[in-house]
Amino acid sequence: MSVLPIGTVMKLTDLTARQIRYYEQQDLIKPVRNEGNRRMYSLNDVDRLLEIKDYLDDGLNISGIKEVYKKQEQLEDERKKNLQKGLTDSDVRKILQDEFMNIGGLKPPSSTFDNPNNFHKFNE
DNA sequence: CTTCTCACA
DNA sequence: TGTGAGAA
Known part of the structure; x- marks a missing residue:
């Protein structure tokens, strides 16, 4: 799934490498590392980065975005419980x-x- | 040439 | 968040 190097993601998202790595530190995205310790991103990562940029424009801070995804996971868990x-x-x-x-x-x-x-x- | 980590006159 | 150094 993850095949995009950070350079490609930078162009696709219009974000700096610094920002992309920082959002990873904040656990907003989880790129994998290749054999050379290079970060490899998936299209889902790109989508999420684009989302993060939108939230930021809407005045939401990092911790606020974290909670958005946190509650999103909670709803996802309940959906799976009902399915079981x-x-x-x-x-x-x-x-x-x-x-x-x-x-x-x-x-x-x-x-x-x-x-x-x-x-x-x-x-x- | 590209990306990584780390540090900050 | 920017930027530059030094390594891979």
């Missing part, structure tokens, strides 16, 4: 929607409980 429980994203959305309807005292769609498949989702 056999729930897809659309399942979760449907459950949440049905719960809101019930709270509002509205009659849930007949299809929701008619399907025995959905039944034990509410009993686990």
Whole structure:
């Protein structure tokens, strides 16, 4: 995946080598090293660097950007946990929607409980 | 020639 | 974050 040397990344992102290495120190990107200790970047690294530049323009500082990715990972972890429980994203959305309807005292769609498949989702 | 690390009149 | 030194 990682095949771009820092020189190429500099041109692609319009960032200085100093900045690119600094963002790595802040754990915002994780390039791999080749046999000559040279940093090799992936296109995902380039995308992230571009993102970082945007966040910086929006007035966000390094620690602020760190927290953005931190919460992003947290949401990603929960998505995986639900997946392990056999729930897809659309399942979760449907459950949440049905719960809101019930709270509002509205009659849930007949299809929701008619399907025995959905039944034990509410009993686990 | 390119990149790396380290240090700072 | 810039920049220059010395090595790889």
